[in-house]
Amino acid sequence: MDGQQWLAERFAEHRGHLRAVAYRMLGSLSEADDALQEAWLRADRAHTAEVRNLAGWLTTIVARVCLNMLRSRAHRQEEPLDTQAADPLLGPAAGNPEAEVEMADSVGVALLVVLDRLSPAERVAFVLHDLFAVPFEEIAPLLERSPEATRQLASRARRRVKGAPAPHREPGRTREIVEAFLSATRGQDFRALITLLHPEVTLRADAAVMLTAAPVTVQGAEAVAKGAMAAMQRARFTGPALLDGAVGLVMAAQGRLRVALTFTVDDGLITAIDVVAEPERLGLLDVAVPG
Incomplete structure (x- = not known):
C-alpha cells in the first residue's frame, strides 16, 4: 500500500x-x-x-x-x-x-x-x-x-x-411548556396544544414573519392553535433557546436565525406569543443555550 x-x-x-x-x-x-x-x-x-x-x-x-x-x-x-x-x-x-x-x-x-x-x-x-x-x-x-x-x-x-436566565422566572417549568408547544405543533396535536393555551391568548407576528404589509395579531386559543399548527408544520430547524434570558423557540436554517418565538406564561398557560422575523429585532435578541 x-x-x-x-x-x-x-x-x-x-x-x-x-x-x-x-x-x-x-x-x-x-x-x-x-x-x-x-x-x-x-x-x-x-x-x-x-x-x-x-x-x-x-x-x-x-x-x-x-x-x-x-x-x-x-x-x-x-x-x-x-x-x-x-x-x-x-x-x-x-x-x-x-x-x-x-x-x-x-x-x-x-x-x-x-x-x-x-x-x-x-x-x-x-x-x-x-x-x-x-x-x-x-x-x-x-x-x-x-x-x-x-x-x-x-x-x-x-x-x-x-447566557443567564431572566430574574423572577421559572425557566424549568417554562421550558416544559415551550417544548410541549413545539411537540404539539410538530405532531399536529390540536387537543394537546389547546391545553397549553389560555382561552384569551394573543399571538403577535411582525410583518416579516408572513411577508405581509403590517404586523398580524391573532386572539383566542382556537385561532392561535390553528395558526401555530399551520406555520409550524412547514417550519424546520426549530429548537428551544434562551431569548433575553427567557425560554423561547428559534428557527435557524444552517445556524442563521430567521424567526424567534417568545412566550408569556402565567399560571402554567401561555397567554401571549410574539413571533419575530425582522432582522433588526432579531439582532437585538440575546440568544443562549438553555441549561
Missing part, C-alpha cells in the same frame, strides 16, 4: 469526526463537505512521515480551512447562497434539507445560532476546546495567539453560549 492510499484510508476513518468539527464551525453541511474536500487536498500534498497524532493533525487542517472560510464570510458580510429563502419559516432551498435538519437537531439549534454570532476566532477556540477537547496549546498556533489569549476567547464564547 502506497502512502497516498494509506492516508486516504485514514482520512476516511476519521471523516465522521472531521465532518462534525466542520459542521459546528460552519453551521452548514454543504460548507462542511466543501471544507473536508479542501482539507483532503491539503493533507494529500503534505508530508506525513513525522506526524504522530494523525487525528489531531487532520483536525487542525480542517479547523484552519474552516477558519479561513469564516473569516471570508465575515469579510463579505453576506450569507451562503443556500441559506437564502423567500419564506423565513423554511430552510435552505438547496442541498439536502432532511440531512441538515437531522444534524441541526442533534447539535442543537440554539447552539448553532450562538456560534454564528461569535467571531471566527471565538468560534474556533470554543468548538475545538469545549466541544472536542483540543488543548489550548494546540489551538493557539492556528489562531496566531498565545494559549492564554486563546483560553480567553473560549471563555468569552462560553459565557455567550450559556
Whole structure:
C-alpha cells in the first residue's frame, strides 16, 4: 500500500469526526463537505512521515480551512447562497434539507445560532476546546495567539453560549411548556396544544414573519392553535433557546436565525406569543443555550 492510499484510508476513518468539527464551525453541511474536500487536498500534498497524532493533525487542517472560510464570510458580510429563502419559516432551498435538519437537531439549534454570532476566532477556540477537547496549546498556533489569549476567547464564547436566565422566572417549568408547544405543533396535536393555551391568548407576528404589509395579531386559543399548527408544520430547524434570558423557540436554517418565538406564561398557560422575523429585532435578541 502506497502512502497516498494509506492516508486516504485514514482520512476516511476519521471523516465522521472531521465532518462534525466542520459542521459546528460552519453551521452548514454543504460548507462542511466543501471544507473536508479542501482539507483532503491539503493533507494529500503534505508530508506525513513525522506526524504522530494523525487525528489531531487532520483536525487542525480542517479547523484552519474552516477558519479561513469564516473569516471570508465575515469579510463579505453576506450569507451562503443556500441559506437564502423567500419564506423565513423554511430552510435552505438547496442541498439536502432532511440531512441538515437531522444534524441541526442533534447539535442543537440554539447552539448553532450562538456560534454564528461569535467571531471566527471565538468560534474556533470554543468548538475545538469545549466541544472536542483540543488543548489550548494546540489551538493557539492556528489562531496566531498565545494559549492564554486563546483560553480567553473560549471563555468569552462560553459565557455567550450559556447566557443567564431572566430574574423572577421559572425557566424549568417554562421550558416544559415551550417544548410541549413545539411537540404539539410538530405532531399536529390540536387537543394537546389547546391545553397549553389560555382561552384569551394573543399571538403577535411582525410583518416579516408572513411577508405581509403590517404586523398580524391573532386572539383566542382556537385561532392561535390553528395558526401555530399551520406555520409550524412547514417550519424546520426549530429548537428551544434562551431569548433575553427567557425560554423561547428559534428557527435557524444552517445556524442563521430567521424567526424567534417568545412566550408569556402565567399560571402554567401561555397567554401571549410574539413571533419575530425582522432582522433588526432579531439582532437585538440575546440568544443562549438553555441549561
